[in-house]
């Protein structure tokens with residue numbers, strides 16, 4: 001009990017970076033209802049409580065269906081601003097000092113919301129968060145993998161005028177049946193244009209998808225990647241290359257990638273020298289933000305304070321911050 005209290009205080013006090021969070025997945029039901037009312041958009045749930053009751057997922061797709069429906073109420077620049085600024089307030093509460101935020105342009109442009117509306121609202125919140133809350137951030141634009149290669153190319157073209165606001169390109173949505181190889185050419189073009197590269201792989205999909213993300217998309221980080229343990233050679237490669245895996249424990253539990261938090265492999269991966277860190281993925285849907293994820297794994301897997309510090313340190317090491325800033329934050333993790 002004493003240990004648990006001390007671990008919670010340590011988790012709260014450590015500076016942390018978040019590298020895997022979908023801004024549309026931070027949409028709290030209360031804000032969703034508020035924006036829906038303001039925009040005269042119907043939500044097929046009578047109340048916040050009714051909506052929350054629907055958050056009972058059995059796999060990734062059952063979640064994505066609700067997540068895309070929720071995003072439908074976002075229409076105007078100020079909606080994207082409010083959504084994003086609300087996430088930064090959660091970061092502040094958890095001492096997340098830097099965040100690399102995913103957004104899904106196609107979820108909005110396919111409904112007729114201009115790319116410009118989405119990026120301007122999110123980006124203005126990022127600037128205000130830096131000024132008011134002291135939190136730094138980068139934006140990563142994700143292609144929806146259930147859509148076509150051609151649609152991803154279109155999105156890449158739409159992003160061109162805003163490239164200075166977007167550090168990287170990612171790949172998300174329904175994994176199984178949509179391997180990274182489907183997007184090899186568009187990622188090659190994105191890399192040539194100067195974007196950093198990440199991709200969801202090995203969340204529900206097999207280790208082969210992680211190999212493809214590495215070899216075909218040439219990723220700088222793997223998002224999730226927890227199924228890597230099924231392939232010994234892959235494990236050796238991830239360790240040798242210090243390839244970051246942006247692990248999301250509460251997400252894995254809520255989407256039934258694991259049945260119980262005690263089954264989570266983040267501690268085993270950490271012990272074997274894989275570059276893992278903690279992230280919240282879609283915190284409004286999965287029951288918690290950064291620190292809740294830390295508490296859940298610390299309790300279930302009996303993490304030591306050294307493990308906790310290592311995870312916080314890895315979050316900066318694997319970030320896209322300049323080396324000097326990484327080092328500064330990692331030093332602060334040691335001294336906190």
Ligand code: ADE
Pocket residue numbers: 022025060067172173174175200203251281282
């Ligand atoms: N989009 C939002 N959350 C996601 C996840 N966990 N996996 C794939 N796509 C997503």
Ligand code: ZN
Pocket residue numbers: 020022172200223281
């Ligand atoms: Zn994700």
